[in-house]
Amino acid sequence: MAQAPGELSLRIADMGAEARDVLRLELVDPRGGDLPVFEPGAHLDVHLPNGLVRQYSLANDARERHRYVIGVGRAAPGRGGSACVHTELRPGMALRCGAPVNHFPLVPDAPRYLFIAGGIGITPILSMVRWCEAAGRPWRLVYAARNRSRLAFYEDLAPFGGKVQWHCDDEAGGPLPAARLVAEAGAGTHIYCCGPAPLMEAVRDAPGAVPAAARHF
Ligand SMILES: Cc1cc2nc3c(=O)[nH]c(=O)nc-3n(C[C@H](O)[C@H](O)[C@H](O)COP(=O)(O)OP(=O)(O)OC[C@H]3O[C@@H](n4cnc5c(N)ncnc54)[C@H](O)[C@@H]3O)c2cc1C
Structure with a gap:
C-alpha cells in the first residue's frame, strides 16, 4: 500500500516480553536515520498487517531520535489489534506508522x-x-x-x-x-x-x- 505524506516506514529492530501479556517493541528507521521528534505523552498510529490501525504510546526518552519504544498489552476480548501485534509481528518486519501525535501533553511548568x-x-x-x-x-x-x-x-x-x-x-x-x-x-x-x-x-x-x-x- 502507498505511504501517505507524513507516514513513516519503520522496522521492528527488537521485540520481547515486557510483562505478562505485554510486548515491548523497538521501532527504527530502516536506513538508520533519525526519527521525527516526539513529546512525552505522544502516540503512533500503527498500521497492522491485518488491516487494523491502533494507537500505541511512545515509552522511551523523548530526546532519543534513533528509536521509538512501544508497549502493547494483549486485550481480551478485542477486535484483533493487540492480538495481531502479539501473534503476527516479528523482529525485522516493516511497520507503517503515522508520525507521532500528542493528545496527552505534559504541562511543562507545573510545581x-x-x-x-x-x-x-x-x-x-x-x-x-x-x-x-x-x-x-x-x-x-x-x-x-x-x-x-x-x-x-x-x-x-x-x-x-x-x-x-x-x-x-x-x-x-x-x-x-x-x-x-x-x-x-x-x-x-x-x-x-x-x-x-x-x-x-x-x-x-x-x-x-x-x-x-x-x-x-
Ligand atoms: C492515544 C492512545 C494511546 C494508546 N496507547 C496504548 C499503549 O501504549 N499500549 C496499549 O497496549 N494500548 C494502547 N492503546 C490502546 C490500543 O490502541 C488498542 O485499543 C488496544 O491494543 C486494543 O486493541 P484491540 O483491537 O486488541 O482491542 P479492541 O477491539 O480495541 O478492544 C479493546 C477493549 O475494549 C473492549 N471492547 C471491545 N469491543 C467492545 C464492545 N463492542 N463493547 C464493549 N467493550 C468492548 C474490550 O474489553 C477490549 O479488551 C492506546 C489507545 C489510544 C487511543
Missing part, C-alpha cells in the same frame, strides 16, 4: 507532578517521568497492576528508586486507593493518569485541592 498509572497505562507516563527527571522537575509515580507479573517496564522504572511507588492489587488486598492519593496531593500538583476506566474515574471524581483542569487523562 510538581503526580503520575498515576494502571497496567499498560504506564506507557505514556514512562516518557513523562523520563522528561521530568531530565528536566529536574519534582515528580512521583504510583503504578498499579493486578499482580507483580503484570508490572511492565520494571527495569526502566526501578532506577528511579523511591520516586516510584508500586501497588499490586493481590498483595495490597485491593485496588489502588486512588481517591486517597488525589486527596493527599497539594494544590499546585498536576496529576497525569492513564489506565483502566475505573481508575481514571476514581481520580477524576475524588475530592481534593487539585482542580479538574490540573487532572489530565
Whole structure:
C-alpha cells in the first residue's frame, strides 16, 4: 500500500516480553536515520498487517531520535489489534506508522507532578517521568497492576528508586486507593493518569485541592 505524506516506514529492530501479556517493541528507521521528534505523552498510529490501525504510546526518552519504544498489552476480548501485534509481528518486519501525535501533553511548568498509572497505562507516563527527571522537575509515580507479573517496564522504572511507588492489587488486598492519593496531593500538583476506566474515574471524581483542569487523562 502507498505511504501517505507524513507516514513513516519503520522496522521492528527488537521485540520481547515486557510483562505478562505485554510486548515491548523497538521501532527504527530502516536506513538508520533519525526519527521525527516526539513529546512525552505522544502516540503512533500503527498500521497492522491485518488491516487494523491502533494507537500505541511512545515509552522511551523523548530526546532519543534513533528509536521509538512501544508497549502493547494483549486485550481480551478485542477486535484483533493487540492480538495481531502479539501473534503476527516479528523482529525485522516493516511497520507503517503515522508520525507521532500528542493528545496527552505534559504541562511543562507545573510545581510538581503526580503520575498515576494502571497496567499498560504506564506507557505514556514512562516518557513523562523520563522528561521530568531530565528536566529536574519534582515528580512521583504510583503504578498499579493486578499482580507483580503484570508490572511492565520494571527495569526502566526501578532506577528511579523511591520516586516510584508500586501497588499490586493481590498483595495490597485491593485496588489502588486512588481517591486517597488525589486527596493527599497539594494544590499546585498536576496529576497525569492513564489506565483502566475505573481508575481514571476514581481520580477524576475524588475530592481534593487539585482542580479538574490540573487532572489530565
Ligand atoms: C492515544 C492512545 C494511546 C494508546 N496507547 C496504548 C499503549 O501504549 N499500549 C496499549 O497496549 N494500548 C494502547 N492503546 C490502546 C490500543 O490502541 C488498542 O485499543 C488496544 O491494543 C486494543 O486493541 P484491540 O483491537 O486488541 O482491542 P479492541 O477491539 O480495541 O478492544 C479493546 C477493549 O475494549 C473492549 N471492547 C471491545 N469491543 C467492545 C464492545 N463492542 N463493547 C464493549 N467493550 C468492548 C474490550 O474489553 C477490549 O479488551 C492506546 C489507545 C489510544 C487511543
